[in-house]
Amino acid sequence: MFLDIEKLKRLARTTTVSEVELNRVLNKAKELKGLNLDDVAILLAVESKEHIQMLLESAALVKKEIYGNRMVLFAPIYTGNHCSNNCLYCGFRAANKDLKRISLSKDDLVKETELLLKEGHKRVLLLCGESNKTPLESTLEAIETVYSAEYNGHKVKRINIEIAPMEVDEFKVLKTANIGTYTCFQETYDPELYKEYHPTGKKANYEYRLNVMHRAMEAGIDDVGVGVLFGLADYKFEILALLEHASSLEKEFGCGPHTVSVPRIEKASGAPLTENIPFPVSDDDFRKIVAIIRMAMPYTGIILSTRESTELREELMHYGVSQLSAGSKTSPGGYSDSEDNSQFSLGDHRSLEEVISNMSDAGYIPSFCTGCYRKGRVGNDFMDLAKPGLIKKFCVPNGLTSYAEYLHDFSSNEVKEKGLKLIDKLAEEIPFPEIKEMTKKSLQEINVGKRDVYL
Known part of the structure; x- marks a missing residue:
């Protein structure tokens, strides 16, 4: 068996963590390389509201x-x-x-x-x-x-x-x-x-x-x-x-x-x-x-x-x-x-539209994207893009286009209006010039009736 149960239970009993150790692990996490079991045992020992908030803020940056x-x-x-x-x-x-x-x-x-x-x-x-x-x-x-x-x-x-x-x-x-x-x-x-x-x-x-x-x-x-x-x-x-x-x-x-x-x-x-x-x-x-x-x-x-x-x-x-x-x-x-x-x-x-409406209010892209799966970016190929943070070059544009298709075909006028405004705003914020132009072109095609558009 690949699990060492006794070792894992021993690590789970870690009860103390210093500020120095906590900051070291959180800084390591921000390098996007992942954490080992000893690092995680330190984070699991965190109990105070202040330290939990530190965990959450670091996780938000990673995501x-x-x-x-x-x-x-x-x-x-x-x-x-x-x-x-x-x-x-x-x-x-x-x-x-x-x-x-x-x-x-x-x-x-x-x-x-x-x-x-x-x-x-x-x-x-x-x-x-x-x-x-x-x-x-x-x-x-x-x-x-x-x-x-x-x-x-x-x-x-x-x-x-x-x-x-x-x-x-x-x-x-x-x-x-x-x-x-x-x-x-x-x-x-x-x-x-x-x-x-x-x-x-x-x-x-x-x-x-x-x-x-x-x-x-x-x-x-x-x-x-x-x-x-x-x-x-x-x-x-x-x-x-x-x-x-x-x-x-x-x-x-x-x-x-x-x-x-x-x-x-x-x-x-x-x-x-x-x-x-x-x-x-x-x-x-x-x-x-x-x-x-x-x-x-x-x-x-x-x-x-x-x-x-x-x-x-x-x-x-x-x-x-x-x-x-x-x-x-x-x-x-x-x-x-x-x-x-x-x-x-x-x-x-909540209904799907209610979830989408609330998500849009918070500035998130409700995504129905299946681009990676259909383009063959799966398994190791997906991980090669995800680990260095390159996958968002596809996630964000494909999220925007799939959201636009949803708004045109399924949403109420209220959700559609605010959703399209969010899409325009987020498309402008894409930091990769070539990807930005491709995304804008795809969105224009969707506006005139083209569907199933993805990178």
Whole structure:
């Protein structure tokens, strides 16, 4: 196993940090080279409001240097809620007899996708569950179905996929399905607690899940997304383990995770652990989590779901988060059916347009960009641009053009007016003359009806 559990737990017990050590690590973070485990242990020991604010401000600088002020938006689609596992924190667990079990048909999937397209979404996360009833063939069919759906000429441009761990040969087949990022959460890296929280089902195998990203990347999957469900174990240990996981992938494949997700446990019907969270994570701790991951892995996308409140999501955009779900439903068929069969409760109930309007007010670019994925800037090629901060030469222009397309085709007049003003302002601020002129030309083409414009 590539994790040294005892070493990580020892580092997680670091309790004191001097001003000199803190400033050294924060200055190192601003070099955009990432941080090692000892550096991160120092940051995790920070407790005072003043020092947490120092972390946040340093993380904000790192994020701005790497990604600029664009925020990628997406929505999840659940294909079903059948499950063969018994995770104590999940509403979909097999032992939850009160949950109405659903598997979406092809027609259902098309309807769900059309409703998201009607709102303006272009990127989706397809969650196919961990049931014996959803073999790889069913997942491939679901991917094809979502890509085939259409609304007034608009189609989904990128599908990220979250399914149960598989073997290398199966991942090779999945790669042929035109997916974006393959995502799978370890949930907790603590092997003893993992065993306690996953009493039955295939997911009970800790090491099989731990090594899933190694198998996926061995199979040629370019981009992978990792994550922890914060609240299952000591968050300090979890962050250190997550970073060691990323380091292992980097050493073996030359490329770390494309994204990191940072969900906290939320209440879920039929999930006993959510009634008494084992290791509660406060909002200040959560701010630390986002800031530290941003500084330790400056190149990675940090994903924040609608589990969190509107206020906290808007705050953390400034300090490290680079991707947000918006207008989300966490039940199969949730976009077309008001019946609640959610996996967990939500904290942000805003529509996509409300999220975009608030984001625009804060000076951020709501981005539906899929340019890197479609141009082949994935895996190592993406990291070669992201690590030195060059990726924003594409992120900002493509964010602006995808936002302009949304404003012309989907938004209200009020949001359109202020959005186009923001686009004009930010286009003028692009520091690369050639990129600025290309962006302005693309925006003019969009104004007269051209679509799907990206660098």
